[in-house]
Amino acid sequence: MVAIRRMEKLIGIVLLAGVLASAAIVLIGGVLYMWRHGATPVHYRIFRGEPSDLRSLSGIWNDFEEGSGRGAIQFGLMLLVGIQVVRVALTGILFFLNRDKVFVVITFLVLAMLSYALFFAGE
Amino acid sequence: MSTSLILTLMAFGAFATGLVGALTGLGGGIILVPMLVLIFHIHIRYAAGASLIAVIATSSGAAAAFLSEGYTNLRVGMFLQLTSIGGGIAGAFMLALVPVPVLMTVFGLVLLYSGYLSFRRKEEVEEGRPSDGLAVRLHMEGSYPAAGGWESYKVYRVVPSFLLMGVAGIISGLLGIGAGAVNVLAMDQVMRLPYKVSTSTSNFMIGITAAASAGIYLHHGYIDPVLAMPVMLGVFGGAVVGARLLIFLRAKPLRIFFSVVVLIMAAEMIYKGLAQW
Numbered sequence: 001m002v003a004i005r006r007m008e009k010l011i012g013i014v015l016l017a018g019v020l021a022s023a024a025i026v027l028i029g030g031v032l033y034m035w036r037h038g039a040t041p042v043h044y045r046i047f048r049g050e051p052s053d054l055r056s057l058s059g060i061w062n063d064f065e066e067g068s069g070r071g072a073i074q075f076g077l078m079l080l081v082g083i084q085v086v087r088v089a090l091t092g093i094l095f096f097l098n099r100d101k102v103f104v105v106i107t108f109l110v111l112a113m114l115s116y117a118l119f120f121a122g123e
Numbered sequence: 124m125s126t127s128l129i130l131t132l133m134a135f136g137a138f139a140t141g142l143v144g145a146l147t148g149l150g151g152g153i154i155l156v157p158m159l160v161l162i163f164h165i166h167i168r169y170a171a172g173a174s175l176i177a178v179i180a181t182s183s184g185a186a187a188a189f190l191s192e193g194y195t196n197l198r199v200g201m202f203l204q205l206t207s208i209g210g211g212i213a214g215a216f217m218l219a220l221v222p223v224p225v226l227m228t229v230f231g232l233v234l235l236y237s238g239y240l241s242f243r244r245k246e247e248v249e250e251g252r253p254s255d256g257l258a259v260r261l262h263m264e265g266s267y268p269a270a271g272g273w274e275s276y277k278v279y280r281v282v283p284s285f286l287l288m289g290v291a292g293i294i295s296g297l298l299g300i301g302a303g304a305v306n307v308l309a310m311d312q313v314m315r316l317p318y319k320v321s322t323s324t325s326n327f328m329i330g331i332t333a334a335a336s337a338g339i340y341l342h343h344g345y346i347d348p349v350l351a352m353p354v355m356l357g358v359f360g361g362a363v364v365g366a367r368l369l370i371f372l373r374a375k376p377l378r379i380f381f382s383v384v385v386l387i388m389a390a391e392m393i394y395k396g397l398a399q400w
Contacts, residue, residue: 042349044169102261121339
């Protein structure tokens with residue numbers, strides 16, 4: 001039981017750290033963007049969809065490396081999404097420590113669906 | 124108006140919805156999307172994208188707090204996650220196919236129903252019957268910290284709840300919200316889990332379901348970083364403050380006031396949706 005309580009605590013800590021790191025990166029990206037493009041008007045009344053570089057993980061990573069403000073925000077947002085995968089994986093480890101085979105399988109299925117949606121669904 | 128000013132106003136608006144979402148238990152997204160659409164005239168697909176991200180942030184923050192308190196039933200959560208995440212993926216794919224007027228109308232109806240559910244909130248019902256056989260086999264029964272120490276609870280009707288979570292997932296993926304009201308309906312009313320266990324477990328699940336939708340949202344170009352930035356930071360900040368305030372405030376009069384707000388928003392969404400048909 002001690003291992004399980006500790007694992008729950010660990011999931012909580014990872015989640016909190018992930019959200020705070022993601023929010024900090026989004027904030028930095030936002031400040032960069034506002035500083036460079038704060039005067040450019042934005043239009044969201046009509047749906048056009050994002051440019052292709054902001055739609056894929058590799059494109060976001062490139063923009064982020066180039067120091068683009070929007071790239072940094074999008075990277076922060078994807079970090080937040082990625083933390084959810086970690087949270088499911090850690091929950092799976094918790095069930096494993098608990099020797100709970102059925103729930104290890106269930107968690108694995110959830111992880112598989114989540115990974116499919118994140119990495120393959122849009123390709 | 125300059126972009127900086129609009130984004131600042133949006134951040135304040137998002138903060139307010141995060142605050143209200145936490146105080147009423149409705150969650151951030153369901154009030155956020157109408158605010159973005161009705162007040163800031165943002166296309167509902169962009170609004171859904173920004174909201175979905177905000178939902179993941181609030182769910183993660185809240186889940187972190189709830190996990191350490193021992194209310195979350197991880198077994199129930201992970202089991203229901205199977206249909207919830209499937210629904211979330213299906214709903215996210217549907218967003219590209221469903222015409223905007225239909226989306227607006229559906230959103231209004233879901234908003235209305237969620238408002239009704241959270242207002243009607245019943246007290247826990249004690250049932251002496253043994254748990255659902257499936258719940259026993261999957262060891263879903265648990266205990267939670269109550270006033271007089273740890274109290275154990277039973278789990279009923281696993282299959283209907285499992286199916287209802289699929290519907291909740293579709294709503295979440297289609298509208299970019301957490302669909303917390305439907306989650307809580309499935310766990311609190313159908314499975315008969317204690318209220319605090321239902322809300323904590325729902326919160327744990329929301330971020331995971333929304334993350335699955337987020338992959339598809341990203342590929343379809345619904346997630347705009349410049350829009351998501353003030354929205355995510357605002358809602359998250361509002362939710363954190365709201366959760367703290369909840370300890371000091373009496374929720375009842377607030378809930379009546381916000382029910383009226385929700386009613387007006389829902390009526391306007393439905394009206395705007397139908398007007399475009």
